Amino acid sequence: MRLSLKPSLDPTAYRFCHDLRTRFAETDAMGIIHHGAYPAYLEEARAAMLRDAGFPYDGVRDGDLGVDFAVLELYVRHRRPLLFDDLVTVHVVVDDLTRTTFQVGYLLTVDDVVRATAVTVHGAVDGRGRPARMPAFLSGLVGPGS
Amino acid sequence: MRLSLKPSLDPTAYRFCHDLRTRFAETDAMGIIHHGAYPAYLEEARAAMLRDAGFPYDGVRDGDLGVDFAVLELYVRHRRPLLFDDLVTVHVVVDDLTRTTFQVGYLLTVDDVVRATAVTVHGAVDGRGRPARMPAFLSGLVGPGS
Amino acid sequence: MRLSLKPSLDPTAYRFCHDLRTRFAETDAMGIIHHGAYPAYLEEARAAMLRDAGFPYDGVRDGDLGVDFAVLELYVRHRRPLLFDDLVTVHVVVDDLTRTTFQVGYLLTVDDVVRATAVTVHGAVDGRGRPARMPAFLSGLVGPGS
Amino acid sequence: MRLSLKPSLDPTAYRFCHDLRTRFAETDAMGIIHHGAYPAYLEEARAAMLRDAGFPYDGVRDGDLGVDFAVLELYVRHRRPLLFDDLVTVHVVVDDLTRTTFQVGYLLTVDDVVRATAVTVHGAVDGRGRPARMPAFLSGLVGPGS
Numbered sequence: 001m002r003l004s005l006k007p008s009l010d011p012t013a014y015r016f017c018h019d020l021r022t023r024f025a026e027t028d029a030m031g032i033i034h035h036g037a038y039p040a041y042l043e044e045a046r047a048a049m050l051r052d053a054g055f056p057y058d059g060v061r062d063g064d065l066g067v068d069f070a071v072l073e074l075y076v077r078h079r080r081p082l083l084f085d086d087l088v089t090v091h092v093v094v095d096d097l098t099r100t101t102f103q104v105g106y107l108l109t110v111d112d113v114v115r116a117t118a119v120t121v122h123g124a125v126d127g128r129g130r131p132a133r134m135p136a137f138l139s140g141l142v143g144p145g146s
Numbered sequence: 147m148r149l150s151l152k153p154s155l156d157p158t159a160y161r162f163c164h165d166l167r168t169r170f171a172e173t174d175a176m177g178i179i180h181h182g183a184y185p186a187y188l189e190e191a192r193a194a195m196l197r198d199a200g201f202p203y204d205g206v207r208d209g210d211l212g213v214d215f216a217v218l219e220l221y222v223r224h225r226r227p228l229l230f231d232d233l234v235t236v237h238v239v240v241d242d243l244t245r246t247t248f249q250v251g252y253l254l255t256v257d258d259v260v261r262a263t264a265v266t267v268h269g270a271v272d273g274r275g276r277p278a279r280m281p282a283f284l285s286g287l288v289g290p291g292s
Numbered sequence: 293m294r295l296s297l298k299p300s301l302d303p304t305a306y307r308f309c310h311d312l313r314t315r316f317a318e319t320d321a322m323g324i325i326h327h328g329a330y331p332a333y334l335e336e337a338r339a340a341m342l343r344d345a346g347f348p349y350d351g352v353r354d355g356d357l358g359v360d361f362a363v364l365e366l367y368v369r370h371r372r373p374l375l376f377d378d379l380v381t382v383h384v385v386v387d388d389l390t391r392t393t394f395q396v397g398y399l400l401t402v403d404d405v406v407r408a409t410a411v412t413v414h415g416a417v418d419g420r421g422r423p424a425r426m427p428a429f430l431s432g433l434v435g436p437g438s
Numbered sequence: 439m440r441l442s443l444k445p446s447l448d449p450t451a452y453r454f455c456h457d458l459r460t461r462f463a464e465t466d467a468m469g470i471i472h473h474g475a476y477p478a479y480l481e482e483a484r485a486a487m488l489r490d491a492g493f494p495y496d497g498v499r500d501g502d503l504g505v506d507f508a509v510l511e512l513y514v515r516h517r518r519p520l521l522f523d524d525l526v527t528v529h530v531v532v533d534d535l536t537r538t539t540f541q542v543g544y545l546l547t548v549d550d551v552v553r554a555t556a557v558t559v560h561g562a563v564d565g566r567g568r569p570a571r572m573p574a575f576l577s578g579l580v581g582p583g584s
Contacts, residue, residue, distance in 0.1 A: 025332040027467035039182035040317040171478040173321035186463040331474035
């Protein structure tokens with residue numbers, strides 16, 4: 001288990017925010033957002049952060065030599081359920097960068113109330129899933145920023 | 147973080163096995179099963195174990211007084227990717243039962259090769275998501291059995 | 293088969309537009325957005341149109357006397373694939389309103405290029421899925437508007 | 439619209455049956471299986487039929503010169519909802535084969551009661567989504583068989 005990052009409950013500990021609205025398709029028969037929907041929420045927020053930071057996705061889209069970040073580990077803690085039509089703010093921060101992996105912490109809030117925290121651990125891979133060199137720009141994304 | 151169970155890589159440490167076949171819908175553009183599909187795999191195996199143990203789902207289906215097991219925490223470690231059309235064996239074991247929670251460990255294998263391990267932490271809730279008494283039969287499910 | 297609406301390729305034949313970005317989780321091993329993701333796209337756009345028109349979702353969320361629109365039929369025609377990270381405009385129009393059903397037409401475009409058309413047929417149901425009276429406000433949503 | 443196949447309500451009009459169990463992850467807040475889950479059900483049944491008929495999936499899995507069947511059109515008619523834990527029989531038949539497309543009809547039943555019918559229209563493509571020659575073996579799969 002490489003997972004070491006402890007996601008903060010304090011939004012100021014995060015670098016980036018991404019808003020998304022829950023879908024009815026993501027609800028379940030208990031009337032809440034099914035826990036299986038959260039990995040896609042985290043990924044959407046991570047992709048938004050990387051897009052915002054100028055990371056090119058063309059490699060993955062074209063199947064050529066680009067770099068993507070494979071998910072090695074995933075941890076989600078559900079504190080309060082999300083409901084249909086909730087406007088969720090996903091706070092994102094990169095941390096614990098090594099030569100082969102980095103971790104991303106997440107705080108999910110609705111109207112400033114915490115709903116969940118999460119961590120993903122990633123390794124760099126090329127478009128076919130083989131290990132690749134960690135892009136240099138990642139070191140500039142570590143921590144909450146200034 | 148309540149998560150404490152360490153999922154074993156030894157299939158004999160598990161009580162129950164469930165086989166499922168990966169779907170093409172669950173692949174992603176990297177050519178592997180997307181990590182977002184795993185929570186549903188774990189849930190399907192958990193449901194199969196509970197069905198096998200005689201646990202009635204009627205409560206959740208009818209929205210009445212039945213008990214379901216809300217997911218409080220989820221952890222997945224991806225060791226080798228799953229591919230489309232893989233026949234996956236999900237090994238399942240219940241452990242770390244307390245008065246309010248229990249944990250489930252998982253080992254995913256294909257042809258006896260480990261692909262992933264996982265843990266979920268659960269609390270008992272009624273059909274509307276409110277905390278409920280932990281069903282007594284759970285204590286009989288703890289550990290790998292004899 | 294109640295399906296009768298012919299979705300136009302002309303964006304001006306639609307009343308409402310909703311933008312969404314495709315998710316990596318929705319891609320498949322052919323490198324495109326899996327066709328199974330489209331029903332959720334249509335639903336998200338339909339929900340956005342109804343939210344914009346002032347339709348209250350509280351009924352479905354609370355499981356009480358509110359009205360939702362069950363999907364009776366669904367038709368999708370894929371003209372060009374969607375890719376990861378595409379910003380998709382979903383054009384929406386309501387038509388063919390009867391006392392028990394209505395139809396919704398969709399045109400999906402990326403940078404003004406058509407990717408798919410679709411139709412859903414709906415009936416009004418209450419929070420438990422039983423048939424309900426068609427809300428009066430729907431007649432004001434029919435057609436592309438002025 | 440190429441869709442022309444009219445799916446029969448008579449199980450004997452189909453060539454192949456595939457059983458699957460609905461997942462809790464596929465339910466929605468109305469307490470039924472969300473309509474967005476059906477395309478994956480149809481695909482799973484179609485894949486099972488092709489596997490049974492000896493169709494090799496290696497091309498799609500390896501990204502090389504194999505052939506897959508892209509979904510050009512999809513139609514689903516929901517007659518009665520599916521619920522969690524239902525054991526669904528998906529009846530499948532191939533028909534309306536042309537030089538570039540073929541259609542697949544589906545009948546979904548639970549305990550011999552009809553829940554839904556569906557049709558998909560397919561074109562042959564290679565592992566990168568480009569049009570490919572229709573495999574000869576398909577003509578042997580047309581109709582309900584003897």
